[in-house]
Amino acid sequence: MSGRALAVAALAAAGALAGCANPAADEALVAQTALVGMPKATLLSCAGVPERQASVDNREFFTYRSSRLVSYPSPPPVGYYGGWGWPYYGYGAGWPSYGYEVNSFDCEATFSLRNGVVERVVYGGATGGSARLGQCYAIVQNCMALVPQRMIKPNP
Template identity: 45%
Template sequence: MTGRRVLPSTGLALGLATAMLAACASGPGAEVARRAQTELIGMPKDALLSCAGVPERHAAANGHEYYTYVAHPSAAISPLGSVGIGGGSGGVGLGVGLGVPIGTTGSDGCEATVVLGATGRVEQVSYPAGASLSACAPLVQNCVAR
């Protein structure tokens, strides 16, 4: 044999890795964000405002209205404290420490732009290229039929 042979376990590992990466890319809620791009088409403006709420930004141009809904990355602040007691060489010491770690909880932000036509109905729902659709889902989930 002159060619390389892929062992079955290697192929299986590559397949599992690909599936895991695809799951991470879409994540939970991604399907809701995808469905919104078709299910919201034709929705009247008052129904959109009722289910999605007031947009963070609003613009109008050429007979269209642009509503932008924003999900900001979530952050966590949690104070941590510690007390230490030590001794040696005839002395005793006491120390108190306080730390405040600040960071994200893993939720990316997202923007959803909803375009309303001259009739006041939804014509398009879009997300930025490369956006995590899971992070976009909370913006539209109340409007998507269950």
């Protein structure tokens, strides 16, 4: 492969990866370190009342959950349907015969607090990868607005 063709291929690959970036997922990752040290009262004021909470010795665990459903039309079937006259997709008077696809995104964020201060933030949920992290941002978004910008360090 020539040098020019290799450079074009590398640029195309970089463009494809940049198109898949999820800023909300990136912010959720930053939040895992930026929210450490936040007082309990501040956490409750920005994240709200947790869905579940537990206490063990001098540790507290607050668990928040966020989920959403996204639906979009599925692709139409291949081919044309119909009888006399103009062909159209589906059947009947132009109504499509295809349905909808539904995706579910969910996140569960657990804040560990020791002596009334956030010590750790852990994400979980059935959805994986950046889709889950993007949904996790919905939980920490209001709290991130309270963190001074100089304290937010980008992940390497």
